[in-house]
Amino acid sequence: MNPIKEFIRFVVKCIFTIVNGICLILCHFCNKFNTCSTNIMTSKRKDYIFEPFKVTEVRCRGFESPRPRSGHRIACDDSNIYCFGGYNPSLPLTNIQRDNPTWTPARPLFKELWSFSIASRKWKQHRVIENMPEELASNAMCMNGRYLMIFGGTGAPFGNKCSNDVIVWRTCNEDAKLQILDVTGTRPPGQYGQAILCHDGCFYTVGGTNGFAYNCDIYRLDLRTLVWEPIFVGTGQEGEPLGRYRHEIARVGNKLYIIGGGTGEWAFELMEIPMFDFENNTWTILTPKADDIEKDTVAPLPRKCHSAVQIDSPDGPQVFVAGGSDGNSVFEDIWRLNITDLQWTLMQKTVLPHPLYFHSSAVTSSGCMYVFGGIEPKEDATSRNNILYKVWLCLPKLSEMCWEALLHFHPNLDQVDGRSLLNIGIPSHFVQRLHMQ
Numbered sequence: 001m002n003p004i005k006e007f008i009r010f011v012v013k014c015i016f017t018i019v020n021g022i023c024l025i026l027c028h029f030c031n032k033f034n035t036c037s038t039n040i041m042t043s044k045r046k047d048y049i050f051e052p053f054k055v056t057e058v059r060c061r062g063f064e065s066p067r068p069r070s071g072h073r074i075a076c077d078d079s080n081i082y083c084f085g086g087y088n089p090s091l092p093l094t095n096i097q098r099d100n101p102t103w104t105p106a107r108p109l110f111k112e113l114w115s116f117s118i119a120s121r122k123w124k125q126h127r128v129i130e131n132m133p134e135e136l137a138s139n140a141m142c143m144n145g146r147y148l149m150i151f152g153g154t155g156a157p158f159g160n161k162c163s164n165d166v167i168v169w170r171t172c173n174e175d176a177k178l179q180i181l182d183v184t185g186t187r188p189p190g191q192y193g194q195a196i197l198c199h200d201g202c203f204y205t206v207g208g209t210n211g212f213a214y215n216c217d218i219y220r221l222d223l224r225t226l227v228w229e230p231i232f233v234g235t236g237q238e239g240e241p242l243g244r245y246r247h248e249i250a251r252v253g254n255k256l257y258i259i260g261g262g263t264g265e266w267a268f269e270l271m272e273i274p275m276f277d278f279e280n281n282t283w284t285i286l287t288p289k290a291d292d293i294e295k296d297t298v299a300p301l302p303r304k305c306h307s308a309v310q311i312d313s314p315d316g317p318q319v320f321v322a323g324g325s326d327g328n329s330v331f332e333d334i335w336r337l338n339i340t341d342l343q344w345t346l347m348q349k350t351v352l353p354h355p356l357y358f359h360s361s362a363v364t365s366s367g368c369m370y371v372f373g374g375i376e377p378k379e380d381a382t383s384r385n386n387i388l389y390k391v392w393l394c395l396p397k398l399s400e401m402c403w404e405a406l407l408h409f410h411p412n413l414d415q416v417d418g419r420s421l422l423n424i425g426i427p428s429h430f431v432q433r434l435h436m437q
């Protein structure tokens with residue numbers, strides 16, 4: 001037995017013992033507390049086990065949930081997962097409420113903005129009445145503080161009409177209105193399948209396509225002045241990355257890393273990572289290391305339409321890539337890239353239950369990744385899903401585990417008012433996840 005592994009196992013065991021102890025204490029308090037004691041008495045829930053690195057399906061509660069879709073995007077904060085747009089040409093007609101205003105005239109696109117409360121496990125559709133775009137597939141989306149940023153995207157048929165609007169939604173007061181930023185400067189062209197990020201008061205878009213041409217251009221919008229400017233526009237010279245869409249990005253300091261992506265026909269290497277340095281605005285093509293922990297070296301296969309999230313752990317920044325397709329095969333594997341030493345590691349025990357592409361994922365600040373929707377290839381047809389998966393990508397703080405345990409035993413905690421929750425000693429940052437101010 002490897003003594004280090006043995007030691008880690010021991011430490012983890014200790015942590016679980018402590019967590020279980022704390023959970024018992026919390027449950028004890030909750031039992032004293034009338035509103036939730038009715039629930040715990042009637043429910044015979046299984047023991048709570050914290051299972052990091054294991055992909056599990058999140059069982060949604062409540063009455064409504066988004067229909068199966070692909071080409072949508074999700075983003076999250078620590079309270080909610082937000083889901084925007086998406087596509088499904090093959091929903092049976094019986095499932096379609098004809099008067100549902102959320103369908104575009106070209107029905108397969110979803111004119112929908114949803115949020116999923118992580119604590120209460122309930123979906124909620126936001127009735128957005130202003131500025132909902134017609135471009136609802138392969139948008140890019142990210143969080144910027146309390147704002148949801150939506151960019152680009154295409155209507156149906158794909159490539160026919162592409163957007164270059166930056167659309168903002170204030171998550172905290174649940175506006176019925178999307179705001180289209182009133183920008184000036186050199187706007188990027190209307191495209192879809194871009195990757196975006198917010199950094200240092202600026203909004204960046206990378207790559208994308210209009211359905212015919214693909215690029216890896218970078219444009220920046222200064223969110224203070226709302227002026228767009230091109231940062232890099234490809235000229236086809238050697239050393240520039242190939243144009244692409246449905247790629248993913250990571251950022252560490254002033255360096256931007258591009259992970260995969262493709263064109264209509266191609267999928268790009270994950271063993272070749274174009275890195276853009278914002279200091280000197282130049283590209284370097286990096287070669288990461290394959291996984292050689294087992295006796296057979298394995299490398300991630302090229303892919304597009306995958307998902308990637310970044311966590312900044314005490315051991316440095318890590319990127320987790322899930323699923324995707326190379327045009328022929330669809331993948332269920334999850335890979336970790338250590339940005340510091342560019343080492344790929346295949347997550348042997350962390351696997352999607354089915355191969356999946358055109359899905360979307362997001363990660364909480366404490367390292368819990370959520371994956372929603374996408375296409376699962378079935379024998380004869382493509383089948384879109386509306387399954388929400390979760391997986392802890394690292395060991396979070398004990399308090400996070402306790403919070404999860406508490407919600408496991410008391411799924412109706414959202415019915416208890418905030419003051420009462422504070423009074424029984426639940427920390428306010430957890431209470432806020434149930435009752436947003």
Ligand SMILES: *[C@@H]1O[C@H](CO)[C@@H](O)[C@H](O)[C@H]1NC(C)=O
Pocket residue numbers: 277279280282284
């Ligand atoms: C830009 O910076 C990177 C380091 O991040 C360096 O490798 C590269 O050579 C620099 N390029 C130029 C043109 O200075």
Ligand SMILES: *[C@@H]1O[C@H](CO)[C@@H](O)[C@H](O)[C@H]1NC(C)=O
Pocket residue numbers: 313315316318338339340341
């Ligand atoms: C990433 O690589 C760096 C440098 O080799 C190392 O110090 C760090 O522990 C690694 N992180 C993880 C999570 O393996």
